[in-house]
Amino acid sequence: MKELLLIGIGPGHPDYLTVQAIEAMRRVDVFFFLEKAGEGKGELIRIRREILERFVPDGGYRIVTAQSPTRDASGPYRDGVEAWYRAKADLFAGLIEHELADGECGALLLWGDPSLYDGTLAILKGLLEEARVAFALEVIPGITSIQALTARHKIPLNRIGEGIQVTTARRLAATDPEQIANTVVMLDSNAAFRELAGTDLTIYWGAYLGTEDEMLVSGRLADLATDLAEQALRAKAEKGWLMDIYLLRREGPRE
Numbered sequence: 682m683k684e685l686l687l688i689g690i691g692p693g694h695p696d697y698l699t700v701q702a703i704e705a706m707r708r709v710d711v712f713f714f715l716e717k718a719g720e721g722k723g724e725l726i727r728i729r730r731e732i733l734e735r736f737v738p739d740g741g742y743r744i745v746t747a748q749s750p751t752r753d754a755s756g757p758y759r760d761g762v763e764a765w766y767r768a769k770a771d772l773f774a775g776l777i778e779h780e781l782a783d784g785e786c787g788a789l790l791l792w793g794d795p796s797l798y799d800g801t802l803a804i805l806k807g808l809l810e811e812a813r814v815a816f817a818l819e820v821i822p823g824i825t826s827i828q829a830l831t832a833r834h835k836i837p838l839n840r841i842g843e844g845i846q847v848t849t850a851r852r853l854a855a856t857d858p859e860q861i862a863n864t865v866v867m868l869d870s871n872a873a874f875r876e877l878a879g880t881d882l883t884i885y886w887g888a889y890l891g892t893e894d895e896m897l898v899s900g901r902l903a904d905l906a907t908d909l910a911e912q913a914l915r916a917k918a919e920k921g922w923l924m925d926i927y928l929l930r931r932e933g934p935r936e
C-alpha cells in the first residue's frame with residue numbers, strides 16, 4: 682500500500698514545526714513540491730527546502746516538483762475554484778500513481794495546518810472516495826497563522842465565553858459591520874479593512890508572520906486604517922506579494 686502524509690509545517694518559521702511533523706518527515710521517501718506561479722513562489726519553496734535540510738539532514742528522500750494549476754479568476758468564483766480543484770485532483774492522482782512506488786511514503790508539506798483554508802485534504806479525500814488511486818492518508822496538524830497572529834500580539838483569540846468567526850476578505854466585504862465582534866480575516870492581501878475605517882473596531886494585523894519580513898500593527902481601525910493600508914500595499918509592491926491576517930474586535934460591553 683502507498684502512504685501519503687499531509688504535514689502541517691506552520692506559517693513560516695521552522696521553529697513552528699511540531700515533534701510529530703518532524704518525526705513524520707523522517708519516514709518520507711518522496712516529498713511533492715508544488716510550484717505556484719506568482720505570489721511568493723520561490724520563497725515558499727525555499728522555506729520548505731530549509732525545513733528539510735534542518736530536520737532531515739541525512740537526506741534519504743526524493744523531491745518531486747510539479748507545476749501547481751492556477752485558478753481562473755475570470756468567471757464566477759465557485760466555477761473557477763471547482764475547475765481548479767479538478768485540475769489539482771488530476772495532478773495528485775498522477776503523482777501518486779507514477780511517482781510513488783508501492784510500500785513508499787509520500788508527503789506534502791502544507792502551510793500552517795492542513796485543515797484551514799487549504800483544499801488539498803478535500804481533494805485527496807475526493808480521490809479516495811472515487812477510488813481513482815489507492816493510498817493510506819494521514820494528516821499531521823500544524824500551527825495555524827491564527828495562532829501565530831494571537832501569539833505575536835499576545836492576545837487571547839476570544840474573550841470570556843465569546844464566539845470566534847473566521848472568514849475571508851471576500852466574505853468580509855459582504856458582512857454587516859455591526860455584526861463583527863470577534864472576527865479573524867484571512868486571504869486578503871488587498872487591505873479590505875479599509876472599508877471599515879468608519880467603525881469602532883480594533884484591528885490586530887500581522888503580515889509574513891514568523892519570517893524575517895514579519896510586520897505587526899494593532900490599534901483602533903478608525904485611527905490607523907489609512908496608514909496601515911498604505912504600509913501593507915507598499916510591502917506588497919516591494920516584495921511582489923502579501924500574506925496577511927488580522928483579527929477585528931469590538932471593544933466595550935458585550936452580551
Ligand SMILES: C[S@@+](CC[C@H](N)C(=O)[O-])C[C@H]1O[C@@H](n2cnc3c(N)ncnc32)[C@H](O)[C@@H]1O
Nearest residue numbers: 692793794797825826867868889890924925926
Ligand atoms: C491558503 S491560506 C492557508 C492557511 C494555512 N493553512 C494556516 O493554517 O494558516 C493562506 C492565508 O493564511 C494566512 N497566512 C498564512 N501564513 C501566514 C503568515 N505567515 N503571515 C500572515 N498570514 C498568513 C493569510 O491570510 C493567507 O492569505
